[in-house]
Amino acid sequence: MLKLKTFVSVSICLAFFVCSFSGCGKNKNEQPKADVVIWHWMTDRQDAFEKLAATYLEETGVRVLFETYAPTDVYKSKISAAATANLLPDVFNPISDKKEVASYINAGYIADLSEDMEKDGWKDIFFAKALTQNTFEPGNEWNVKPGIYAVPLDVNSLMIYYNKDLFTQAGLDPENPPKTWSEFIEAGKKLRAANIQPFVSGFGEGWLIGAFAQSYQWNLFGKEGVLETIEGKIPYTDKRWIKIFKLFEEMKNAKLFASGVVTMVNKDAERSFATGKAAMAFNGSWGVNVYLSMNPTLNYSVMAPPSLPEAQFPMLMFGGEGSSLFINEKSPNKQKAIDFLKWLTQGPQQTFLAQATLNIPSNKTVADDLSPVLKIFSENIANTFESLPKIESWQVNNFININLQSVIIGERTPEEAAKEVQGEKERQQKAAK
Amino acid sequence: MNFFKFQKRLKSGVTHIALGAVAITCLFPVFWMISSSLKTQDLIFSKMTLLPEVWNWSNYVTAFVKADFGAYFLNSVFYTVVGVFFIIFISSLAAYAFARLEFPGKNILFYLLIATLLIPIPGVFVPLYLLLKSLGLIDTRLGLLLCYISNGLAFAIFLLKGFFDDLPREVEEAALIDGCSRFGIYWRIAVPLAKPAIATLVIMNSLTIWNEFLLALVILQDKAKMPIQRGLMVFQGTFITDYPLLMAGLTIATIPIVIVYLMMQKHIVKGIAAGALKG
Structure with a gap:
């Protein structure tokens, strides 16, 4: 009987604990926690964001x-669940491709x-590329009203x-990195001769080899x-x-590739470069942040992929928009959110963010305030x-990446790899019909 | 030494070596976690040593303060204690009913319940979110707690029903003749006999709730209500991870659950042994 009494007592205590600690739902008269609520995923920028929010509160209230x-x-799961329940915050990002954003x-x-982007030349402060990702052109395939949809x-x-340092060790001039393909290959050979792994990248992640x-x-x-x-014309x-x-x-x-490059994830490639185990690394601008955290004394710079002598077109690189924020159309604080993002993307705030987080700001006017490599x-x-108005199917892109890896490990000749990709392209064209 | 003694010692030696190898495999990640928690970020990448050259105990203080563990810790204790209590209480009642009572649709209900084990948590985010919204429980501790409880029920009922099924009916019948009520039988006979299974469920559900992160992040918004795993998130950036602080944070977060395990260890061994004997 004593045990039953103990059990009942514990149950009552726990029930009391639950009710007092959790409350029964939300108070309908509860004040909103802020004028503008932003949901984001950039944990490493939270401190900088909070400082900027404090400054904005002081300036505007x-x-x-x-x-x-x-x-x-x-x-992403939280955003899609909140969208279904019509509980999205004032500012968010669905982190999706154009089709899903549409x-x-x-x-x-x-x-x-x-309309807001046109006011006071807001649109003009950005790199043109930063806006294209979330701009929908007239006649787009998703029937979205043409316009700019993100900041x-x-x-x-x-x-x-x-x-x-490794370039110097191999007898290369670190101030004059290779500019042409033949110079690049020669530099690689010299590095290998000096017993240094010339080139590393996370080619195990298909998108990097594809880029x-x-x-x-x-x-x-x-x-x-x-x-x-x-x-399909070419x-x-x-x-x-x-x-x-x-x-x-x-x-x-x-022998330019570091060992295991075909199966290497980018995190391992980053560590290899940061610890001086490879002399060159194909990586994104976020690498500046990564290398600083892994090896603050690393002495490095960056160069564009070397151009081909027979090429008739400029050498371009993968890149553009990094992180963007979208404003909830249904938010009662829509205008306040727009005003804040307009403020956030102005020179002083962008300089602060760039220096605090080592990212390249979308505001092109602050380039002079960046570190040499970021510049x-x-x-x-x-x-x-x-x-581009059209994109290649993911299946074909996947085939390209896999076949590039096959060429590196010597499984296929370039001709065989090209044939494989064309075969997949034709399959996809047939399936689309 | 005769042949049989030698054979016995050899067997014992091989067993110990094999078990030692398994133990090392299990313990090495824990050792690496603790060792990394005492290093600096650049040393983790540049010097792959087992022990740190300089022992940075300050990482623990930094991790505790930076991750706001103080507040999150209390929340996690609350979710774990209350969640596990209700999982055990509700599941033991339900399992006993499934094992001993006769009611229409008993088997269908039971299989439906078991079928819910096949649904992965991310698959129910949206419907769960909508349900909680309609109940006004989004961003509330109660909402999260109800999810944890419902999430743990199916497996607990499945496990306990198996135990109750195997209990000798004669003992219960004797108690009924002596005037004991159905609830009395459940409380005085079935539950005490199922202690090993309950201990196993306590440790399993404690681990699950303590380490749970996805549901909390989807359902809650207020930082003040988040569990301890939310604190670990601050050390993981989009591109960089602060490994020493993350490892220090993980060590802090692991300690309570290790204590629970040590406390329940005896019962778990009993539970496993009982399970083995049953067959």
Whole structure:
């Protein structure tokens, strides 16, 4: 009987505990926690955001609350659940491709910012590339009303990092990195001769190897050629595509690749470069932040992927918009949110964010305030791929990446790899019909 | 030494070596976590040593303060204690009913309940969110707690029903003849006999709730209501992770659950042994 009494007592205590600690739902008269609520996933920027929000409160009296939810897959789940329940915050990002963003816009969750962007030249402070990702052109395939739908916070691009000390060790001039493909291969051979791994990248992650190859696609084909390939007018067995596969074969034959590059994830590649185990690394501008955290004394700079002598088009790089924020069309605080984001993207705030978080700001007017390496990245934003009205299917892109890896490990010749990709392209075209 | 003694010692030696190897495999990640928690960020990448050159105990203070563990810790204790209590209480009642009472649709209900084990948590985010919204429980501790409880029920009922099914009916019948009520039998006979299974469920559910993060992040918004795992998030950036602080934070977050495990260890071993004997 005593045990039963104990049990009942514990139950009552716990019930009391639950009721007192959790409350029964929400108080309907509860005051909103802030004037503008922003849900984001950038944990490493939370401190900087909070400082800026405090400054904004002092200046305007408007309270802005940044709430972090990470990692991004959980954040995405939260956004989609909140959208379904009509509980989205004032500012958010669905972190999706254009097709999914379009579905949010068409469902009335994302505000069209075109008019506000035109006011006071707000649009003009940004890198053009920073806006294209979230700009919908007339006649777009998702039937979205043409306009600008997000405020870019930063931009990024991919270049080749090189270790100045290792270059010197191999007898190379660290102030004059290779500019042409032949110089690049020669530099790699000298590094290998000096017992240094020349080149590393997370080529085990398909998108990185694809991004490197795409630079040469733009270099050899130009915008029209890239589009014609997507449309199926130029086959992947074209000699220029075979040349792209041959570049990887040439790198392999010259022993440029670090061991295990084909299966390497970018985190391992970053560690390899940061610890001086490889002299060059193909990586994004976020690498500045990563290398600083891994090895604060690393002496490095960046260079563009070297151009091909036979190329008729400029060498462009993968990159553009980094992080953006969208405004909830249904938010009662829509105007306050727009005003805050307008303030956040102005020079002083962008400089503060860039210096605190080591990202390239979307505001092009603050490039002079950046560190030397970030400044090079910033200057190269203009040389990133143009936005295209059509994109290649993910299946074909996947085949390109897999076949590039096959060439590196010597499983396929460039010609065989090109044929494989063309075969997949034809399968996809047939399936689309 | 005769042959049989030698054979016995050899067997014992091989067993110890094999078990030692398994133990090292299990313990090495824990050792690495503690060792990394005492290093500096650049040393983790540049010098792959087992022990740190300089022992940075300050990482623990920094992690505790930076991650705001003080507040999150209390929340996690609350979610774990209350959640586990109600999972055990409700599931033991339900399992006993499924094992001993006859009611229409008993089997269908039971299989439906078991089928819910096949649904992954991310798959129910949206419907759960909508349900909680309609109940006014979004961003409330009660909302999260109800999710934790419902999430743990199916497996607990499944496990306990198995235990109750195997209990000798004669003991219960004798108690009924002596005038004991159904609830009395459940409380005085079935629950005490199922102690090993309950101990296993306590440790399993404590681990699940203590380490749970996805549901909390989706359902809650207010930082003040978040569990301890939310604190660890601040050390993981989009591109960089502060490994020493993350490892220090993980060590802090692991200690309570290790204590719970040590407290329940005896019962768990009993539970496993009982399970083995049953067959």
